[in-house]
Amino acid sequence: MTDTVRTVKAAESVSPASARTRQLRRILLLGGCALIVLFVLVTVSVTTGQMPMTPSVALRGLFGFGDPADVLVVQEFRAPRMVAALIAGAGLAVAGSMLQRLFRNPLASPDVMGVTGGASFGAVVLLATGVSASLIPVAALGGGMLAALLLGVFAWRSGLAVTRLVLVGLAVQAGLAAAVNLMVVRFPAELANSALQWTTGSLYGRTWTEVWAAGGAVALALACAFALHRRLAVLDLGDDSAGALGLIPSTARLQLLVTAIALASLAAALTGPVAFVALAVPHVVRFLAGPPTAGNLALTGLAGAVLLLASDLVVQHLLPVSGLPVGVVTATLGAPWLLVLMIRQSRPVNRSLG
Template identity: 45%
Template structure:
């Protein structure tokens, strides 16, 4: 979607990225960030021990009673921060994969990356009966799945069409292995694994926040730094080569960053479905073709979706609390069908 005629763009220069961001993209990003903050405050207000907005803000700033400090700073704030970080990571990851393959129906939860994390995490839960190693297992599983996809796709280079076919095939294989692991063990052993597979922020702690913050501090600047290469790759291999892009190193770097972001999110929250598939498309509909500014907007929209979904999952069905992944799936599945219909119509 081209920018509106006369749309003003402002140059933004950072140490690791420079580019022009349209006023529309800037406004949309600010609005999305404000929505994240509003949803975060709302999430910290609601619960068995309700708080006012003032109490929440005072407690987050370091004040409040001991009880309020425990409820907000120990229980609710980490959950909100993890939700926002997971949303950012998945949305940016999905944007990279869709831009790299030039297909709006591609995402890490479609081409096997999340399935790799899932089979590793489920195996860790049912075999070792411990959730302590689940984040590490999920991260390693996602990274290994990415290496397998890249290795099987390589044939004098990596083509987008082959990557999708290999990824979807690997997705089926890994899903079958996950199912096998579940049916081979007693119900009491696999129940925690099944809950994890729905994508939940339950039990989010400050250790998860630190993990997410550290990973995002490395991977998000890397994603922005690689954006000029991704934009040129979208023009086609011949033109990208003419513009000075080293095709395979650029693809490998983008694939590594996209997979790292997805692995980071899955490691702390499980496979929260459809965020990586849906949000990049929404960001492009709102702000135009993928640029560094649109990538940031996608991250903010991802945070809105995950934090908002977790808020709905916790309180809309009270006294029952649902995993956030169920709500994102309920929103994302119909949107996926809409996307599929739209792609088929324009094919």
């Protein structure tokens, strides 16, 4: 009896405020560790390659000082690729986190739902028409919205059930990927190489023009995502509670959905359809940092940037085959994760059938 009383008193002593404080400390600790890892990865990114250099030389080259060859290598080749990885990784991870919470579905992500495939389709169509590459973010955004519309048309009547959503999303992704491959095959030789990156996702050949155009748009979409986070938190309580708090659930859900799709599409405008960053990173962050908060969302973006930059460094320096796209590494890491998630989602169904 005494042990029971002690247990009850100990449970009562754990107040919601203390739980939030512990979670905040955990998020800050994880964020600090992620920043250290990110600093190391950025240093490796700008110092290694066919022309290795010390961190001090790379830093001077980044700001335009030192040997002209070092300045050219750092400013025009290494830095744009590194910045593109950071921006796209953060955008994809945050978009995946938002979609999973909106649909209350651990399998919801831009790549599984076909959004990144639609963004790639829009970008390749733009390249086929010969329009300026600076408009790729606009084309990618249009393609992502098209994929979301197709997904809604084919899956909405099923009530967005987990299995139906995933299957329809994979079908949309596969169909758009096939259309991209067809256009690449029919392209003239001079356009085929520039369009081929949109089939698997690549950071090769990124320029500052592309980084400023798509990266600036991703930064704006990220700001909108954080500004709308309070509405996402209210929707987590359920539609009835959200309505009682003065929020119109359908309007808020549409705003958040458009923001997430725009974020994923614009990130794909930098990299092409990089797989599984948006699917896996939010799960890892929730496992390590606890229930979703604004701090978790920021940590998710940071973890996505770390994962994509690390994957790109693996492609550049650790694999025996040169020239592979970064999507190969992320797909290799993410495919088993998707399989595990689908098995976990199917278990309740199997029990009910038995």
